[in-house]
Amino acid sequence: MRASYLLGKLAWALFTILFVICLNFFLFRVLPGDPVRSGVRDPRLTQEAQQAIRERFGLDKPVINCFESLNPVKSGPCLINPFETQFFLYVRNLLTGDLGISYHTNRPVSTMLGERLWNTILLIGAGQILAIILGMGLGILAAWKARTPIDFGALLFSLLAWSLPTFWLGIILLFAGSRYFNLPLGGMITPGVNFPGAWARVSDMLRHMLLPTLTYTIVFLGEYMLIMRSTLVDVLSEDYILTARAKGLNHFQILKDHALKNAMLPMVTIIALNLGFTVAGAVQIETVFSWPGLGGAIFEAVGRRDYPMLQGAFLLLAVSVIFANLGAELLYSVLDPRIRAE
Amino acid sequence: MSDPSVSSHTHAASVNDRPVLLDVRNLSIDYVNKDASPAQAVRELDFTLRAGEVLGLVGESGCGKSTLMLGLMRLLPPAGRIVDGAVYFQGRDLLALSEAEMEDVRWKNISIIFQGAMNALNPVRTIGDQIGEAIRLHMPRQDSAAVDARIRRLLDLVGIAGNRKDQYPHQYSGGMRQRAMIAMALACDPQIVIADEPTTALDVMIQAQILELMGNLQKELGLSIIFVTHDLGVVAELCDSVLVMYGGVTAEYADVDTIYNAPRHPYTQELLRAFPDITRPAGKLTSIPGYPPRLDDLPPGCRFAPRCPQVFGRCRQEMPPIYRLDDKHVASCFLLEGESV
Structure with a gap:
């Protein structure tokens, strides 16, 4: 029963990933704009040169055999060899682990x-x-x-922290941090410095990390705190908490042994969802602090119509969200015996 | 069925010689409310519970029965305040204890069985774990094998197979959950078990089984039980004495024979008229018109006056005192004024 539950969940995850692969491929191709024209900004x-670039990236090939409107080559519907389409090549390369070459940098x-x-x-x-630890702690206290x-x-x-605009909080912290605490303005490491040792390097990076991490923590802490508090307040009014009090358990034992395990269920969901989106990065934070992360990369790739880069990034994002959800469901079944039985 | 009044009469007589375990004096409980005057949930309540005695606490919903029980264990919700009185357990006033001392009394000396309908067992912990928790807390010098053996013995006592101890509450039926709750209540050999409507929300067959189980356990273990119920049949079968509450105050308090055969308070009389008696020819059942009073909007005089068939002028102005009719029979009604001893 346990194994079939697990297999069923895994099969669903795989199916979702396949669906996302298809969606990702077409999503960017229905966008207006030509990758060659926006990539090479030279009128x-x-x-001939444009055609050469198209051929190099396979953009001369039809997207898929039956949708004429998506095809750069007008050869009539359904007459194209399906093995010579962009979609087929994309899926084939993906199966061999090849996400393609970036149009912009020519790197994998x-x-x-x-x-x-x-x-x-x-x-x-x-x-x-940090946000999970502080948010849960504050929620339990409240x-x-x-x-x-x-x-x-x-x-x-928490309400304030949750409703602050991320970019605004980032800018304010950036201002205060660099003005009063002499923290770096952006990036991940001070450029052009020869660090005397590993520790100096790490401490330089930590100084760069401090402000963006703080921004991120404050933004998410509020959400965790509010959910933890409201769930725990509900759980503490349950009948089994009264039973626990009647049994002579003290406040701490009731919290630890009876309330928290029940209150963790919604927290697990929300943490898993957020962790999934973590991979997408916080676009705003990475932009404000010039952090060389994935969020910034996606933002740049959209502007350049860099299809392979976008497809790759979105696939990565989708897979991490799907697996974070899968992880949450499996964790749920460990935490809640009622789910295990189903 | 044999006549319950005969058997319980002899039992009641023997109970009266036993030592007093619990002595509740003049207990008053309020529910405070920021915007209004406090609701008087329980007023000037007196009763005693002897070793091995079963006390029935009877009254309609909302008359303060559960509040009184939670008050005894100092488990009232935050708005509940014990404003007056004392609760002596084996001579010690529970209301004067520190919270840590009270935690020690709970379950070890006084345990409570909640309503079957309540979600009184933690859904994410096994039944055995929840019973064992109480044992480990109050009987600390036991190794895990001894705790385990005790859990199995307790489950066996209430008719649950020992190997079901590792199951979760949702794997039990409603009746089994209530049996498990009873097993848990007995985990630390308490002197007093409070049963707060333990058969509510169970079907009639299961109700009968649970009541039979409780009756047997009471005799076997010599427990003192406070049985909160609105089922007068249960009271007749199990109880030695009966406290009838109305609107947070004592209406009548006597041994079970007196309550059934010679009730003096009009409310007790009306309650009994509303209950079928299979030993007598079928008569008409009556109900008491109206509703119990709201505790934040009590009538100025006797709290039963608006519904009382024998009401007269004075009842609406003054609250009747409690008249002692004989050694163990009290009632609160102006009709009994001249009979007080």
């Missing part, structure tokens, strides 16, 4: 995504972990002191 480019998309991905995971991972000034203060702070 004097000859027709997988390499480019890889570089950006780790920067994003470093920044957003640190921010998420729920425990519900309807007291402590609760009120924590609520006010």
